[in-house]
Amino acid sequence: MRDAITGLIGRYDQLGRYLDRDAIDRIQGYLSEAELRLAAVELINREAAVIVREASQRLWLGDPELILPGGNAYTTRRLSACLRDMDYFLRYASYALIAADPSILNERVLNGLDDTYKSLGVPTGPTVRSIALLGDVVCEMVAEQAGVEAASLSAVVRAPFEHLCRGLAAA
Numbered sequence: 001m002r003d004a005i006t007g008l009i010g011r012y013d014q015l016g017r018y019l020d021r022d023a024i025d026r027i028q029g030y031l032s033e034a035e036l037r038l039a040a041v042e043l044i045n046r047e048a049a050v051i052v053r054e055a056s057q058r059l060w061l062g063d064p065e066l067i068l069p070g071g072n073a074y075t076t077r078r079l080s081a082c083l084r085d086m087d088y089f090l091r092y093a094s095y096a097l098i099a100a101d102p103s104i105l106n107e108r109v110l111n112g113l114d115d116t117y118k119s120l121g122v123p124t125g126p127t128v129r130s131i132a133l134l135g136d137v138v139c140e141m142v143a144e145q146a147g148v149e150a151a152s153l154s155a156v157v158r159a160p161f162e163h164l165c166r167g168l169a170a171a
Contacts, residue, residue, distance in 0.1 A: 003099035030100050036156055036157070037100065040157045043142055048087060048091070051090060051138060055137045056130065059126065060073075073126075088109075089164060094160075102163035105160060110167040114168065124169065128165045
């Protein structure tokens with residue numbers, strides 16, 4: 001797995017070039033967001049169970065048929081698998097968040113996931129909504145903790161969740 005800085009340096013190294021103004025600006029941007037990224041990842045590490053529980057409750061409120069007989073989260077086994085997957089998405093989103101590189105989610109999560117879900121009969125619509133809800137909950141909690149507006153966190157904190165949502169929705 002690589003982060004935004006290693007990826008950037010790697011590209012310049014392959015070209016045999018010194019870091020130019022654009023590269024320096026991108027590194028400066030990464031470093032200026034570092035405190036926010038660290039706060040978000042620390043919160044995720046500390047509150048993962050709470051985040052998953054809150055996001056899942058919001059999902060069930062919005063789509064109660066998922067937990068009713070015949071729904072994809074009906075039965076303890078299916079519900080557990082759903083919560084496990086939400087935790088999985090949250091963990092990988094935290095890696096991409098700290099790395100400032102959501103493309104790492106392609107190899108680690110998205111490639112092949114759609115085929116797996118289709119073969120198991122898991123609908124991607126509710127999965128995409130659950131990931132978006134995870135992003136909402138994390139942004140709200142970080143905003144509350146850091147004393148900033150949740151909307152201002154979107155570009156940084158929400159980016160890996162949005163990348164996962166786009167990747168699953170497009171598949």
